[in-house]
Amino acid sequence: MVEPGCSGSSVRFFCTAGNGMETFLTEEVKKKLLAEDVCQIPGKVLFSSSAAIHRVTSLKAAERLFLLLKKDSPLRMPTRCSREAASLLQSRLLANRDQWIGAAVTWSRLQRELLASKGLGGTARSQRGGGTEDFAASKKHRSELREPQREEQHVEKPPEKKRMKEDGAEAEIKMESNSFCSKICLTGDDEASESVENVSFRISCKCSGSVSRSFSSQEVSRMMGAAVSRLLGWKADLKNPLLEVSLHLSDDYCLLGIPLTRLPLANRSYIKTTGLRSTVAWAMASLADIQPGFSVVDPMCGVGTILIEAAQEHQDACFVGVDIDDGQLQRANHNVLFAHLGKSIQLLKASSMGLPLLSGTVDAVVCDLPFGRKFGSNTNMAADLPLILWEMERILCPGGTLVVLLSPQLSCLLKKLLTQEPAEPALEQKAEPQAVAASCLSSSSPPDQQLHSQDRRPAAGLQQRQPPRRSSLKHQATFRVSLGAIDGLIQKYVKT
Template sequence: MVNIGNEASQIRYFCTAGYGMEQFVIDEVTKKLAAHDIERLQGKVLFSSSAHISLVKELKSAERLFLLMKRDSPLKLSAHANPARVASVLKSTLIGDLQSWTSAEVTWRRLQGVVGDKKKEESKCEEQRKVEEENVCGEDNEGDIPIMKKRRMMDCEDEYVYTGDDQDKTRPQANRHCSGPLSFRISCKCSGSVSRHLSVQEVSKVLGTSLSGQLGWKVDLRNPQIEITVYLRDDHCLLGIPLTRLPLANRRYIKTTGLRSTVAWAMGELAQIQSGSLVLDPMCGVGTILIEAAQEHKLACFLGLDIDDRQLHKASENVAFAELRDRMHFLKASSTHMPLPNASVDTVVCDLPFGKKFGTKTDMAASLPLILAEMERVLRVGGSLVLLLSPQLSCLLKKLLTPPQTGTQEAANQEGVQDVTSTPTQGKEPSIGLMTESCLPLSSLKHQTSLRLSLGTIDGLLHKYIKTHA
């Protein structure tokens, strides 16, 4: 059930997300925040919610969280517009309505705890004053009571300001009041026609000068109270205020990072882990996928296998750091020879290593049939298998799990599978036909879905299968 905070009115947010992760964000804000008016853009999700800000900041699938200040159509610029004209259109579009800026400032201050309930603050001051008076009287210092009263009243006038620390908590700072002008800086990302007329530095300067002149805000590039983020594209304009200093993807409960935490979380969600389940990662690395799943599914147990002692050591440190030792264990074992009984695992999740960091693609391609056979063996009937692979390994997986058919459309007939074979790749790959010629299809694994996700400089394919029979 969604916990509605003091800010009971609906607040408009937007999140950034990696390519392919947008639907996970939509599902999460709908489920956890009772969000509505959801709009999906490439790499971003806009939504409204009255959930408490502490819940909004706990989103697992999003990269960054913003208070939405303005959502506008793209700037209309002619091909021959001069810089002065572009600057004028920019100011008119983004800062034309000053009321929206002051309203956004009030909402931002409230979300950060800057403006609190006055009665609560007055009550707090009264309690502090009584404590001081009692302490003074107890020490027979009655003559100092007026001085103590005055000092406590002055202390209570200090406002709370957002300091942007790792935990995003507010700290009291003397001599900085809500009534004073904000210090700010602008972060701008441009693409398309706007970037051909003005650089991001010029856009930031135009907006910064206008805000300083019209709102009295002061530019501070090093330690501002507030940051304005601007996204200018040919399909939309967005202005927002970041609500956390660090990205949401930076998990406070993970010591050593491995796979991107948002993608690791998505793998656990796609697996649909049930209470009481045993979840296996046969190539666990530092344990990121299991830790993300364990944070979300409190009544499941988790087991990680790996053949690298260093990875297992880091995984153990991560588990201890996340305080999950009672539900998560690790074993040194090969993914091609797992020390587990048949049909003993409810869910298998695995990021199969690929790329230069983890050895050659040829090695993984040669091992994939054996790894799949072991995963299928230990998985119980009805259990789910979720794999993250490169586009090249995805082609091999598709061939391994496709029953022999006649005709040229055998691969295309697999229901629900996206076409990943047509993706251009760099470098030469080993011949899939030679590697899989003698491999029998693992027909007990039925395909459910495939998704393409951005992993930064490369893409990955996320696949889900269900084991249908022994």
């Protein structure tokens, strides 16, 4: 059951998502938040929900979270006439002053709820859901408590300046004791509405399509900033704004929103060393249909991102990560310990072409097959894929699920492997691999001990296995997702 927000009223949000992740995010907001009026557009999902804000910020498929200020049809900007363009922006996006004031008050209420959900009361900063001042706050001061000013005190202290480094760039910030963020965390909505008269703000604009051919994002930001200042009396501040407004103009829509969190939702606080994108890893785990008591294996686990994302939501299942690389296993071990999932995730050193697990004992296999693009790989995936696929299929139980992430080239090869008639098999390994599955799945020893106790190579002759004449894997779905510079294909199969 979704926990209602403090006000009990529905709030309109939107989240950004990587290309191809919109479908996963849509299903997630419906399932976890019982969201209504869900609208999916390229790169974004809009929805309404009365769920508590800390539930909304727990979305796994989203990149950034915004309070929706306005969604409108696309603007047909006049060509190179800034005066007409500014007039159009004001008439379409700034016609309703009360809407902007109401959005600022709602944003302030959500910030208070985020602070309260972290057990910090109304005088602390939110590490993840703070306002725009928190966006720029240094790590040292993210969780510092702030003493509220007394109303009778009229002498203001000079702002304290700190230096910080964020995303590789030095930024100078100003800690103001009478800031808007401080006020809204100590007052109610009525008092907060009175505080929105002297707000410093910044417009962050993204233009695409025909609009970008007429005006740059900087030009539109300046025009919008001037209009907002005239309408609301707010002061533009490009360096240290108290409130940030995001504007996206495209040929399909016009979207205005206010960021609700300092960091992207995709930044996982429980993962120390990153590997595969956390949102994609979560999507793969969600396709595996993991149930309580399931055994789940990642035969090429790398730093363990997929297993950790899955175990975060299914701690009553058992997870096994396998990798042949000592360095990757060590990083995976650190991640597992950092996420406090040592009782749920076990790690083994073995080859994906000779898994030390009994046939038909695994409920789900989830694997990111290395592309050899971002990270170097000694594995010739095109040559080794038949053996890897056979091993994954072998350990799956009937009805088990296989979810793999592949490059488009490997995806084509996989389809051929599942339909072709292979040649007569070579030497067949008669003996089953050593049965370490049961002891691994029931072991409660910490991962660092397992790395040594299960440090073994596959038995001789095991790599001479050949795929069966007819694969028992039935294709269920394919999703194309962005991995940054390249795209990958998530494919789901069920063993019949």
